Amino acid sequence: MKTDKTGLKTMSEKKEITTQELFSRMRRENSPPLFIVDVRTEDDYAAWKLEDIHTPATINLPYIDFIEEPERMTGMVPEDKQVVALCGKGGASDYVADILRKSGRDAVNVAGGMKSWGELYHPQTVYESADARVIQVNRVGKGCLSYILISGAEAAVVDPARHIGQYLDFLKENNLALKLVFDTHIHADHISGGVLLAEATGAEYLLSKEDAADARMKFRSMEDGMEFSLGSSKFRIVALGAPGHTPGSTIIVFDNNLLFTGDTLFVSSMGRPDLGGQAAEWVKDLYQTIQGLKKFGDDVFILPTHTSGPAEWDGRGIVMATLGRIRAENPLMNITDEGDFAASVLAHLPEQPDTYDKMRKANIGAYTPTEEEMVQWELGKNRCAIEAAQEAMGKQ
Numbered sequence: 001m002k003t004d005k006t007g008l009k010t011m012s013e014k015k016e017i018t019t020q021e022l023f024s025r026m027r028r029e030n031s032p033p034l035f036i037v038d039v040r041t042e043d044d045y046a047a048w049k050l051e052d053i054h055t056p057a058t059i060n061l062p063y064i065d066f067i068e069e070p071e072r073m074t075g076m077v078p079e080d081k082q083v084v085a086l087c088g089k090g091g092a093s094d095y096v097a098d099i100l101r102k103s104g105r106d107a108v109n110v111a112g113g114m115k116s117w118g119e120l121y122h123p124q125t126v127y128e129s130a131d132a133r134v135i136q137v138n139r140v141g142k143g144c145l146s147y148i149l150i151s152g153a154e155a156a157v158v159d160p161a162r163h164i165g166q167y168l169d170f171l172k173e174n175n176l177a178l179k180l181v182f183d184t185h186i187h188a189d190h191i192s193g194g195v196l197l198a199e200a201t202g203a204e205y206l207l208s209k210e211d212a213a214d215a216r217m218k219f220r221s222m223e224d225g226m227e228f229s230l231g232s233s234k235f236r237i238v239a240l241g242a243p244g245h246t247p248g249s250t251i252i253v254f255d256n257n258l259l260f261t262g263d264t265l266f267v268s269s270m271g272r273p274d275l276g277g278q279a280a281e282w283v284k285d286l287y288q289t290i291q292g293l294k295k296f297g298d299d300v301f302i303l304p305t306h307t308s309g310p311a312e313w314d315g316r317g318i319v320m321a322t323l324g325r326i327r328a329e330n331p332l333m334n335i336t337d338e339g340d341f342a343a344s345v346l347a348h349l350p351e352q353p354d355t356y357d358k359m360r361k362a363n364i365g366a367y368t369p370t371e372e373e374m375v376q377w378e379l380g381k382n383r384c385a386i387e388a389a390q391e392a393m394g395k396q
């Protein structure tokens with residue numbers, strides 16, 4: 001068996017790789033350079049790209065062009081790199097990978113394509129002390145983050161994704177009892193795994209009733225100031241009402257040190273206040289919520305539920321920042337006039353995908369989607385953030 005420097009099989013021995021293999025390969029230092037040939041349409045490519053801390057060189061050569069002009073397209077792909085062909089679900093790119101192999105290139109297909117990339121999860125420990133550990137689970141392709149909080153033999157999960165097997169496996173492997181499941185708010189960009197995970201484990205499911213007026217599922221309402229314990233009684237978990245992105249948005253404060261901010265505050269932006277169709281009102285709430293964060297010092301850590309991409313990640317791919325850094329880098333944090341804040345936020349709201357209303361209904365239990373619907377609705381990156389601060393961050 002031929003191996004490259006990393007000990008992996010050379011790609012020429014395979015016809016396809018999984019997104020997990022691709023991800024591991026991209027994250028491994030000293031891997032031979034990859035070259036991505038993305039064969040989706042220009043529009044699909046523009047809307048959602050495969051990205052990571054070090055994204056390989058990528059070219060967009062639509063499938064239809066490969067059909068019509070295979071030689072010209074093949075000529076645009078380097079001969080001296082390992083090539084991965086990528087499409088929406090792995091079918092068209094399989095065909096292209098075959099053409100590229102026949103031309104002598106070391107090419108493989110990415111099984112499942114961007115659909116599979118959007119369902120890839122990467123867990124990393126982001127906080128560890130004598131009595132507690134926190135794991136950030138990054139759904140890399142969508143930019144959705146969830147958290148496993150551990151103290152003693154007990155755990156809590158914040159904003160679980162719908163693929164709950166990963167949390168169940170982790171709990172089992174680490175002999176942990178799941179006690180609490182928090183949804184910081186009713187999500188619109190993805191299907192929550194909160195109810196399923198709580199049902200599967202007997203944990204308590206918590207959500208603010210302000211977000212759940214029409215909810216059909218069982219939950220305990222999280223109120224501002226409510227306290228919870230986990231494992232060692234030294235730690236307090238406190239719910240902090242944070243309306244703005246939604247009326248019931250709640251920040252989970254862990255040990256007065258870590259703030260799980262949901263979609264209220266991101267590393268380089270804030271959660272958009274317009275998804276309920278009441279932006280003019282909700283933006284005022286968001287302003288008050290942000291002002292309320294002044295009671296926290298610069299050294300507390302912000303752990304959000306979304307990321308807009310690798311520009312927000314550290315060298316290990318972790319998405320967290322001190323509140324001090326966010327205050328220094330996000331201009332929206334420092335606006336002290338409600339009207340100016342509202343004007344700045346409302347001028348920078350991205351378009352709302354039409355699937356968001358459907359996902360919101362699913363997340364309050366008012367509609368039970370099929371697996372196929374959930375896959376379709378969840379395609380693409382989240383669009384939960386105000387764009388202005390992200391742009392400002394990108395320019396630094």
Ligand SMILES: [Fe+2]
Nearest residue numbers: 187188263384
């Ligand atoms: Fe959200």
